[in-house]
Amino acid sequence: MAADGGSFSATLPCVFSPGARRYLAACAPDGRLRIWDPDTGTLRQEHAPSAHLSATCTCIAWGPCRAPQEGPQRKKRKSEVGQLVEQTDLLALGTAAGTVLIYSTVKGDLHSTLDGGHSGGVNCVQWHPQDSLLYSGSDDTHIAEWDLQTGKTRCKWRADRAAVTSLCVSPDGKLLLSAGMTIKMWDLETKEVYRKFTGHSTMVTDLCFATTRPPDSDGLYFLSGASHDRLLSVWQVRSDGKDKNAVVSFTLTDEPRHIDLQTSSSKDEAVRLAVVCKDGQLHLFEHFLNGPCKKPLSPVCSLQVSGVRAGDTPVPVPLLAASLCADRQRLLLAYGSHLQPVLESVPINTSERHVCLVRDLHTALSLSVDAAVSKVKTPIVNDQKSKVLIPGLPGHQAPIRATPSQSEKRKKGPSTKEMSIEERLQHIELGVSSDKAESEGVSASLQVDNCAVLLVQALESRDNKMLNKIFQMKREPLIRNTVARIPPPAVLPLLEELSRRLQGHPFTAVLIVQWLKAVLTQHTSYLSSLPDLVTQLGTLYHMMESRVKVYQQLTRLNGKLYLLMTQVASSSSSHREEDLDHMAKLVYEEDSSDEDEGSGDEGLPEDDSDSWEEDEEKDELMDVMDRKAHEGEEDTREERKTRADLDFDPENESEEE
Template identity: 70%
Template sequence: MAADGGSSAPQLPCVFSPKCRQYLALCAQDGRLRVWNTDSKTLHQEYVPSAHLSATCICIAWGPCRTVKEGPQRKKRKSEAVPVEEKADLLAMGTAAGTVLIYSTAKGALHCTLDGGHSGGVNCVQWHPEDCLLYSGSDDTYIAEWDLQTGKTRSKWKADRAAVTSLCVSPDGKLLLSAGQVIKMWNLDTKEVYRRFTGHSTAVTTLCFATTRPPDSNGLYFLSGAAHDRLLSVWQVREDGKDKNSVVSFTLTDEPRHIDLVTSSSKEEAVRLAVVCKDGQLHLFEHFLNGPCKKPLSPSCSVQLADTRDSPAPIPLLAAALGADSRSVLLAYGNHLQPVMERAEINTAERHVCLTRDVQTNLSLSMETAVSKVKTPIVGTKSRVLVPGLPGHQAPVKATTQGSEKRKKDSGNKEMSIAERLGEMDLSTASASKGAKAPKGTAALQTDSFAVLLVQGLESHDATILNKIFQTRKDTVIKKTVARLPLPAVLPLVEELTRRLQGHPFTAVLMVQWLKAVLMHHTSYLASLPDLVSQLGLLYHMIESRVKMFHKLSKLHGKLYLLMTQVATTDGAIAATEVDHTAKLVYEEESSDEEEASGDEGLPGNDSDNWEEDDEEEKMEEDGEDEEEGKMEEDKDEEGRTDSKANGEEDTERGNESEEE
């Protein structure tokens, strides 16, 4: 759609729920399914498929309304009986991996996954109006009929030579329209082709029955729209089989993206049609289908939205649903990540209606899109304005005669092609020292050739150039390359990095280095963009979905760390209590008789009955030992006295001798 960046943007699935139009289901660029409540204009549910980054959702279809049981309830009396209200519940989503996901809005979770039916991406899904059957068309040129009760395919048949791009089941559930290169009408009972319709040169993206009449009465009509086609063709299923050409065509301003119509049951009832085109405009038609019409029909009313700025910009419409009244229309506009829903009254008497709305999509970011005040500089007559160009295409020419002569001689040589530059480009030589000179015979690359090649790869979408450049792991090379990029190439680089970040985590590690360098060098330029929120919304939501699990892991890591520290402390306490009490060294004194005697008292061999006799014997022994010790001390005193007497006599004798001398 226009909101997603022109013709190269993929068609993002977006559809209202049947009957009451209470919900709007859409898948944005980040692969998440969001169900918005159109009454309260709030996000009702959000579901992230397990393979939302690798296998994105291609198509969405609401199932028929059914009664949903919401838990056990008490039995009501007959007087209290209320007619059961049927609500829209099941959503079928076809993915690029070939699987079909069935999501239940009543449960708020995935109901089942239909797998094994297709070998290519599922381009279209369509519900049967009565039975619990689902039809899916794929790139593998097959149509599969699924039974939701068993979750398996009931039948599968080849529908076309090319991919099946669109499906539609008739209101009575007996016919099926499929479109690849040719529109075919199948009989669902026999799975045989009922009619063929040719007229589109591109892939058919839209099929829709316009009437509920049986095909035998020449009153069955259906619509078809194709890619890059500004017409909606109306086909009549005739009884005689002469229905090779379309009978009516509706003119549009661009390729149809979303269609809503009110079918007619008779010739006197007109078909009301609301078509949202790729350019974001809404076209309303009202026509009586009663045969061929040669002139293409222009819309009775065209609606466009614009914002309330001084220089208003168009607001793209995403989807529209017709109300009970011809004037009331339910609109969804703005961005896929956060659409705005409104029930508007449109004056269909005017051919062109422009509605002004103030849309502020914040994407859960507190970002103010304030207009910066820019002062225009005063430029003189002699001054030159330097336009930000691409460095490296024109090298500075030295003002020397020798250099000019050499250039004239070498002007006949051809320039190196991009493939030759890629072959000679080596990361080891690029990061060589500045003082080292290249040999004269080899053609050395310029210092900014990485930036030149990166811009050329972004402009031409050449995967070989981008893969070679994005394999760079050196931080200095990445920073210099991003710093030399011109400003118009910054946003395409961010979009390419965002696309590559959605792949394998190993490649995402390299892309994070480039994204970090871009944010370091070019944040001021990115902040000056007015529609930055819509352009970087995918990157923000993808990073948020990747990091959402990190907080839970960090909490788990902290809890595990606490548990491990507690286990370590308890192990340390147990190790401290289990101390070996055996003595490593025993010291014994010389007089160990008493210790040995006292140590024998507590031996287990002693009888506890003779403890009094033992005490008396011990006392007798102790008294005997005391007496012996006393005698020993007296003997020692006597010996000392005799010794002292002898010594005294000797001293007196010596003294007498000396006196006599």
């Protein structure tokens, strides 16, 4: 039985399936679900939800081992009966969008989607052991009971004032444990609180029932683990209600991330517990739950996996998940990266308190390349005389070239003015543009150096506010120069931060792509020297692949929409042209004169070349007639003028009187 953390934790869910046939379900940083086969160590299935980038998986829970009821019924062989009983088919995935996805490993596809039950992200999911029911806890402080046959919520109730971070159903299916800041035990028939347990000062991340005994016999135990807590607490459900404090506690090296245990059915049977901590170590516990124990119990065995880099430098490899086998003699481990974990079955040796497994991850995950096709030749190097130094590893630091503003002292002159401390702090602010800085007498290199220093400090302190200011820069030369000035140890954290921000809103991704291009262009030589580059860039590769995968369909849709809009626009314009009235509202006619007729005939082509003399005579006659008409008009004007003068002459008026 495995209990999983929720969306409040930074880890990705990774769980082994129950039963004899084991599979590993792991969610990668790109939002995809991958099913691995531990026997062969290969990828069995891969599922990418439609909204895997916007609604990432936050928790995983395997369904109970049941015989499949779908399909036509036929008579089973004796060899098939045992396999069908232990077969695990369904897998529940809680998402940050508030939905629960049911994935079928037999079909290899999405079985159903449960939505409408939560208004916040789902932190935990838990199956009912007998009935076809599923329980989910969310950030909206509610618990939802889902009916898997109808795909709808049967019941929903508020569990606590804070978010519900963990759930667990009792083996008999009558009790439900829920936890946020306080652990509550619910009666599933009445949906009322049966018990309350307080003892953790932080969010409870793991809940597991340790025994299968009924609660009335004072033999029902469960354990709980919280974030930032190095103790696992064991609680006893007593019939008299005196169960306010934990009865047993297990010591850990760090907060628990994954728990797998084998329950006990009687007092004479010990509980075996395997806990994977945040620091990547595994602790094994074995204890008889028969009463309180005041002293914290230490693990009987601690296990850690270590890898080897160049120069025989041991590097710890984090454990992702662990599972106790049914024979109680072996342990199934998953370690390495979520993109391609290494699966291994190791024997349990409790005689040694600390066990360290040294494994070569590059040999286990190396890709086979045909020697006849490959043209790359490996040089022969004498390991005794040569020493390999890789940038970024201990013992080697790349020299950082100082800028001229740092190496040279500022010369004081009569025209230059010394900047005050207040002015220097103002110029460090990222809102100052390069043009404004140059107009105020600040060099562009000073601004770039300040941005590089602020970027390194923000990456080390993980200051999101400062990182948001830095990544809002849009000038490509400023981005390129800033990335070029950061030291090599800060390149990989910058690449991880850019990969994380690239999964957000598309408008944010437009700005992040410029930074990513600058990093891959300026620091290609350093990135190619890293031994685990495939693991670091795997998330970025899968994320880009998922985004580009739908580009062709979007291009086709864009073309179809463009044709449709063009046809709509052309049809509407044709209707407007038909509605126009072609009849003129007003017609203006101008009287034609001889001069206009004569001038209009000048531009016409000549039909007969022999009639040019007659045309010239006509033109001369027309000129004479025009002159006479002009002279006649002048005479009439003079006569009118003399008449007017005579009319207005005062002497003529006196004569008339």
